[in-house]
Amino acid sequence: MSAIEIMFWFLSILALGAAVMVVASKSPVYSILFLILTFFAISGHYILLNAQFLAVVNVIVYAGAIMVLFLFVVMLMNLNAESEPHQKNKWLLYIGGISGGSLLLVIVAALKKTVATTQLVQMNNGEVGLIKNLGIKLFTDYVFPFEISSVLFLSAMIGAVVISKKEG
Amino acid sequence: MLLSIGLPLIIEKLVLIVVVVMSSLVIAMYATFAERKVAAIMQDRRGPNRAGPFGLLQPLADGLKLFFKEEIIPNLSSKFLFILGPCLAMLTAMMTGAVIPWGDKVHFFGRDISLQIADVNIGILYVFGVVSMGVYGIMIGSWASNNKFSLMGGLRAASQIISYELAMGIALIALLMTTGTLSLKEIVQQQQEHWYSWNIIKQPLGFLIFLICAFAECNRTPFDLPEAENELIGGYHTEYSSMKLGFFLFAEYINMFLSSSVMVSLFFGGYDIPFVNDASLAESIGTNWVALIHSGVFLFKAACFLFLFMWVRWTIPRFRYDQLMNLGWKILIPLALINMLATGAFILLQQNNWHF
Numbered sequence: 001m002s003a004i005e006i007m008f009w010f011l012s013i014l015a016l017g018a019a020v021m022v023v024a025s026k027s028p029v030y031s032i033l034f035l036i037l038t039f040f041a042i043s044g045h046y047i048l049l050n051a052q053f054l055a056v057v058n059v060i061v062y063a064g065a066i067m068v069l070f071l072f073v074v075m076l077m078n079l080n081a082e083s084e085p086h087q088k089n090k091w092l093l094y095i096g097g098i099s100g101g102s103l104l105l106v107i108v109a110a111l112k113k114t115v116a117t118t119q120l121v122q123m124n125n126g127e128v129g130l131i132k133n134l135g136i137k138l139f140t141d142y143v144f145p146f147e148i149s150s151v152l153f154l155s156a157m158i159g160a161v162v163i164s165k166k167e168g
Numbered sequence: 169m170l171l172s173i174g175l176p177l178i179i180e181k182l183v184l185i186v187v188v189v190m191s192s193l194v195i196a197m198y199a200t201f202a203e204r205k206v207a208a209i210m211q212d213r214r215g216p217n218r219a220g221p222f223g224l225l226q227p228l229a230d231g232l233k234l235f236f237k238e239e240i241i242p243n244l245s246s247k248f249l250f251i252l253g254p255c256l257a258m259l260t261a262m263m264t265g266a267v268i269p270w271g272d273k274v275h276f277f278g279r280d281i282s283l284q285i286a287d288v289n290i291g292i293l294y295v296f297g298v299v300s301m302g303v304y305g306i307m308i309g310s311w312a313s314n315n316k317f318s319l320m321g322g323l324r325a326a327s328q329i330i331s332y333e334l335a336m337g338i339a340l341i342a343l344l345m346t347t348g349t350l351s352l353k354e355i356v357q358q359q360q361e362h363w364y365s366w367n368i369i370k371q372p373l374g375f376l377i378f379l380i381c382a383f384a385e386c387n388r389t390p391f392d393l394p395e396a397e398n399e400l401i402g403g404y405h406t407e408y409s410s411m412k413l414g415f416f417l418f419a420e421y422i423n424m425f426l427s428s429s430v431m432v433s434l435f436f437g438g439y440d441i442p443f444v445n446d447a448s449l450a451e452s453i454g455t456n457w458v459a460l461i462h463s464g465v466f467l468f469k470a471a472c473f474l475f476l477f478m479w480v481r482w483t484i485p486r487f488r489y490d491q492l493m494n495l496g497w498k499i500l501i502p503l504a505l506i507n508m509l510a511t512g513a514f515i516l517l518q519q520n521n522w523h524f
Contacts, residue, residue, distance in 0.1 A: 027246075029246075029249075029311060033249075033308070036304070052288060052289065052290050053290055053293070056290050056293045056294055056296075056297045057293070059297040059300070059301070060293065060296055060297045060300050063300075063301070064296075064297060064300025064301060064303070065300060065330065068300075068303050068304075068307065068326060068330060071304075071307055071311075072307075072323065072326070072327075075307070075311045075319060075322075075323070076319075076323070130289065131289065131290060131350060
């Protein structure tokens with residue numbers, strides 16, 4: 001097993017284990033901390049794919065900014081196991097489990113048919129993730145979706161301002 | 169190629185990491201001493217002068233005192249997170265040093281050894297990633313203390329750091345547009361030619377915004393509301409004692425040193441010696457001596473910034489919290505945006521040979 005494979009398995013187990021712990025841990029603060037760990041593991045995968053820009057942006061935006069806001073909310077609301085409403089309806093649990101399971105089934109079936117299984121991921125020699133190539137791709141081939149998504153972000157920001165104004 | 173590395177490289181990097189970590193710890197230690205001396209001079213006192221000659225052993229005495237204090241962990245707190253908080257604060261403070269070019273290169277045992285731990289091509293973004301991680305140490309520590317005042321202090325600190333990160337990032341975008349690279353090494357090398365090729369000449373406004381934000385990120389006066397010890401309750405480290413408190417306070421000094429280093433390498437030519445042609449100097453006295461002088465010059469510039477940090481602390485009172493937020497969101501961010509747009513327009517005009 002090469003060093004890259006060892007790191008791949010380590011990061012994959014870390015990502016999956018932390019993702020399971022997000023759901024399983026009792027305290028929401030711990031859930032968020034495990035979610036941050038998951039993001040770090042995913043960033044590690046990006047680095048293995050030689051996509052350093054994506055890796056660091058993932059850390060800055062998701063782990064660094066969005067998760068901090070999550071932490072803010074959870075810490076201020078002081079959520080914990082006692083304050084959580086007890087789920088009485090057993091049927092809801094069953095329905096949730098069944099629909100989630102069928103979604104998993106559909107995704108697995110869909111992924112089995114895709115071409116991606118026959119292509120090996122370019123480990124450590126792909127060049128498109130480097131910032132120069134990524135910038136050129138974004139501003140030539142994908143310039144329209146890129147601009148559209150920026151409009152989406154702008155409208156989300158304006159929406160946030162409007163909502164906060166109404167409260168005050 | 170990733171990970172195809174030999175043993176000499178690993179040893180070389182390990183030595184470099186140990187040297188950088190140890191020296192930033194020692195420099196931060198003596199920054200605490202320098203702070204007290206500077207404060208003393210500004211207030212016409214003598215400052216610490218009992219431990220050792222000129223009080224030089226004072227930082228050791230301080231550290232020893234903190235270690236010997238009783239360690240109290242609040243009863244109802246989450247013990248693991250309570251310990252994790254200061255650890256994260258220290259860790260994120262130390263991590264920035266990995267991408268800063270401390271000098272050009274030295275020549276030992278027939279190898280050229282670069283005086284930078286990792287020359288990643290996204291260097292400055294890495295610094296940002298680490299800075300944005302710095303919030304977690306404070307937030308986790310404050311929440312795990314299980315104390316309302318700590319939590320409020322932590323929120324105060326975190327919202328301040330997040331707010332000023334934005335303006336800092338936008339100010340940097342303007343700088344990156346002029347340099348055209350994210351690698352700190354290349355940014356420093358571009359500034360080597362003349363003293364007027366330093367980025368401070370090209371981006372004075374960007375530097376000013378960056379400097380103000382650096383003060384805010386390090387929780388230094390006039391932005392030290394998170395720990396304003398004499399008017400608000402202690403802040404996020406209210407419940408901490410012994411060396412865990414020491415780590416929080418010490419992380420601030422490491423942050424100060426490393427943000428000074430970042431500012432030196434971004435705006436003040438890094439290890440460039442002003443008015444001296446480095447290549448001809450290297451020919452006359454050899455690469456290794458030049459590297460030594462380079463590192464010395466770098467540290468001198470960083471020390472000047474450290475002095476600025478202290479000077480400001482002992483001169484200016486602090487902002488009120490709403491003033492702080494107003495400054496961050498309503499003044500610095502629009503200024504940084506204007507700076508960015510102006511820089512972009514300038515570069516476009518230049519590429520277009522000054523025609524509209």
